[in-house]
Amino acid sequence: MSKLFESIKLRDLDIRNRIWLPPMCQYSCENQDGIVGDWHKIHYPARAIGGFGLIIVEATAVSPEGRISPQDAGLWNSEQAIAWAEVNRLIHAHGAKSAVQLAHAGRKASIYRESDGVGSISNADGGWQTVSVSDEAFTGYEAPRTLETKEVANVVEAFAAAAERAIQADFDAIEIHAAHGYLIHQFLSPLTNNRTDQYGGSLENRARLLIEITTAIRARVGAGVPVLVRFSATDWADNGWDETQTIAVAKWAHEAGADMFDISSGGLITGVSIPFEPNYQVGFAENVAEHVGQPVAAVGLITEAKQADLVLESGEIAVALIGRAGLRDPMWPLRAAAELGVEIDYWPAQYARAKFKN
Numbered sequence: 001m002s003k004l005f006e007s008i009k010l011r012d013l014d015i016r017n018r019i020w021l022p023p024m025c026q027y028s029c030e031n032q033d034g035i036v037g038d039w040h041k042i043h044y045p046a047r048a049i050g051g052f053g054l055i056i057v058e059a060t061a062v063s064p065e066g067r068i069s070p071q072d073a074g075l076w077n078s079e080q081a082i083a084w085a086e087v088n089r090l091i092h093a094h095g096a097k098s099a100v101q102l103a104h105a106g107r108k109a110s111i112y113r114e115s116d117g118v119g120s121i122s123n124a125d126g127g128w129q130t131v132s133v134s135d136e137a138f139t140g141y142e143a144p145r146t147l148e149t150k151e152v153a154n155v156v157e158a159f160a161a162a163a164e165r166a167i168q169a170d171f172d173a174i175e176i177h178a179a180h181g182y183l184i185h186q187f188l189s190p191l192t193n194n195r196t197d198q199y200g201g202s203l204e205n206r207a208r209l210l211i212e213i214t215t216a217i218r219a220r221v222g223a224g225v226p227v228l229v230r231f232s233a234t235d236w237a238d239n240g241w242d243e244t245q246t247i248a249v250a251k252w253a254h255e256a257g258a259d260m261f262d263i264s265s266g267g268l269i270t271g272v273s274i275p276f277e278p279n280y281q282v283g284f285a286e287n288v289a290e291h292v293g294q295p296v297a298a299v300g301l302i303t304e305a306k307q308a309d310l311v312l313e314s315g316e317i318a319v320a321l322i323g324r325a326g327l328r329d330p331m332w333p334l335r336a337a338a339e340l341g342v343e344i345d346y347w348p349a350q351y352a353r354a355k356f357k358n
Helices: 038-049 078-093 149-168 183-188 208-221 243-256 282-292 305-313 324-328 332-340 349-354
Strands: 008-010 013-015 054-061 097-103 173-178 227-232 260-264 296-298 319-321
Touching (some): 038 078, 054 078, 078 149, 097 149, 149 173, 173 183, 208 227, 208 243, 243 260, 243 282, 282 296, 305 319, 305 332, 332 349
Parallel strands (some): 054 097, 097 173, 227 260, 260 296, 296 319
Antiparallel strands (some): 008 013
């Protein structure tokens, strides 16, 4: 048996395999109200039919100003939760489990989706004032407003309330987005956090927002629901966020209630050199797994079945996240089972004739 197809249990959640779909923005809420629609009802259930174990849906904003683009999904009201519940019904009907990545874009909010333009959207054209750890702009974007100390508690509450709505919408797990240069990452990294209050300076202070969010979410969702955290393990820049800090903060996050870590990299600043090649982030995930002692998922140009199987073979990595390859091929896990000669019991009867490579 390939380890890819072994089940895994996190708290009370049983997941049929270790091939998971990572969160990838769809920018498809066309009414700009954060309510998911027909695209999501097709896109995500198709991957459930295709055999993915856990589907982590796209970065979902915890507040309107936390959206990356106006077309982002949200979970800041009950109407959005009702729409997500229908998506989850379809995912669950085909044997997969679901998680939602809760996010706040911070200074990287209020921008055009890729198909509509580049850069920040002006207020006159439907954009909004962004907020961040400081008033320093992301390259090419409008400058954010610095969050006042008293406002940080509102961010924590927004994440906690969204997590509660996620459970009402029948999500099985929660992921906190602390990566890719979005708000929590902006607080974590010394490259962007120059605050002098209790949220700036020392590593403990820079991590305070994440730990407060993790603690609040754990209190809202109960003991049985898994909570994941996505980190960028490095900013790929001198004097920035790095693996040592990631490991330290992951340990604190586990103590606060997090169960698993999804390890990516980059996104905070431009002008850095990233070696995009197969498995380029796997070493970061292995390092976190070794030092934190909790399950870790690896992501980053993992595209082939044998490659993914080898990523898990060492035993350090618990899960392979199949991202862009999973966009190209909704049936990636079924194809992987055929290629590796693994017998699974969740082939759709309608696709049985495709079960073998010939």
